[in-house]
Amino acid sequence: MTMKYLRFGLIFLIGCSLSIRGQIPEVDPESIAASLLIGQVYPSGNTYLKPIDNTKRNWPRTVLLAQLFSKPPQSRLTPLEATLSKATLGPDYIPGVEGMDQEHRSCGTVPHGKTNPALPYQSDDFFEAVLDYCDPNEGVALYRSSAMPHSVKVLAFNPEAAITNIRIGSGTRPMTSAEKKEVNRQKQEAEKATQCTTKPAFLDSAVRLLEAEAGNGFTIRLSFYRTPGCNGHLATIYLLDVMSGKDVIRTFQTRQTQGVL
Numbered sequence: 001m002t003m004k005y006l007r008f009g010l011i012f013l014i015g016c017s018l019s020i021r022g023q024i025p026e027v028d029p030e031s032i033a034a035s036l037l038i039g040q041v042y043p044s045g046n047t048y049l050k051p052i053d054n055t056k057r058n059w060p061r062t063v064l065l066a067q068l069f070s071k072p073p074q075s076r077l078t079p080l081e082a083t084l085s086k087a088t089l090g091p092d093y094i095p096g097v098e099g100m101d102q103e104h105r106s107c108g109t110v111p112h113g114k115t116n117p118a119l120p121y122q123s124d125d126f127f128e129a130v131l132d133y134c135d136p137n138e139g140v141a142l143y144r145s146s147a148m149p150h151s152v153k154v155l156a157f158n159p160e161a162a163i164t165n166i167r168i169g170s171g172t173r174p175m176t177s178a179e180k181k182e183v184n185r186q187k188q189e190a191e192k193a194t195q196c197t198t199k200p201a202f203l204d205s206a207v208r209l210l211e212a213e214a215g216n217g218f219t220i221r222l223s224f225y226r227t228p229g230c231n232g233h234l235a236t237i238y239l240l241d242v243m244s245g246k247d248v249i250r251t252f253q254t255r256q257t258q259g260v261l
Contacts (some may be wrong), residue, residue, distance in 0.1 A: 027162060027216035029242035029250040034058055035161040036220075037138070037255065038238060040126040041065055042151045043119035047082045047143040048089070048127065049156050051239050053252050059087050059141050060158040066166045068153040068209045068222070069123035079166065082156065084143035085209065088139040094127040094201040100151055101125070107134030122152040126256060130234060133259025155210055155222060162215025169208030173223035173239065176248055179203055193230060201227035206239055219243045232261035 034056040039049035047065060051057055064079035081208045092108030093166055095101040099113025100121065106112055126258040129135060143156070157163045175183070206225040214220045228234045240252040 016062055027214070027218065029252075032161070032214045032218060032220060032242050033240055033252045035060075035158045035163075036142075036240065037063060037156040038126065038222075039154060039156070040044075040094070040151060041067075041080075041082070041145060041154050042100065043116070043148050044098060044113075045082075045145045045147045046085075047100060047145055047154065047156070048094050048137075048140055049143060049154075050254065052138045052238070052254050053153050053256055054139060057139055058205070059084055060160075062159060063143060063156040064159055064163075065145060065154040065156050066210065066212075067122070067161075068155055068168075070168055079157075081159075082143035084141065085144045086142040089140050089142060091136045093129065093134060094126050094137070094140075095131050098151070101128075102194070103131070104129065105132055105134075115250065119148075120150055122150045124153070125151065126153050126236075128258060130259035130261060133257075135257070143198075153209075162213070164213045166210065166212040169221065171208055172204075173206040173208050173221070173241075175204060190230065196230040198228040198230065198232040200229050201225055203239075204242045206237075217244055218249070222232070228261055234258040234261055249251075 033053040036052040037049035038052055039047060041047040049063070062081055062083050065082055066079045069183060090108055092110055093104050093106070096106060096112040097110045098105050099115050102112065102115050103241055142208045183204050190196065203225070206223040208221060208223045210222040212220050221243060223239045223241070224236055226234070226236045235258060238254050238256070241248045242250050
């Protein structure tokens, strides 16, 4: 009888263990990218975010914000919590609404805020745009955090994501062999183009912003570069590399348009 109950107990424990394992979210490049948002936090505590993976618009109720710049530089970053306020926004110039840019023309329905010189930028503004560009803000959500002494770019992630050991990146983003070949091809095409009004930038100019552990042996690396393209359509390209060791498993891109020069 004792052996019978012992066997039953072992089967029960194994079943519970498998059940618990089944509830643990799978960690893969796609799920990592889907858990990440990027944008800007302002002194008001308003944080405007958009998905790294534009095909996945998932708005967690709360997120953790990791600053993409730090003055003075910090080797490790402590994320700040923010809560979802609005899942959709209308067209507007966000830096103006937040009182960080009085020179840009007003657009949208919200009046521009008053600039406070004591609350400066620590980085360039994710939503910075040319003078007459009114961002449609499609796919941008508003989160609220505690007030800040500055404005800075942030990478945000779901608290359930296994993002740890967050540190500021620096230097040029390394390219894979395939990327080098593609950049050379793009540069050759640009040299032959006769209708270009501006000189485009390419992937080889991307600079690292942030690196972190992402669970299940993966790491992430966030980089960016700015390009006017061939016809002066200014945009900043953000690249998320999901890596295993030194190998890039997959790269996700998102573009923030800043208008026509």
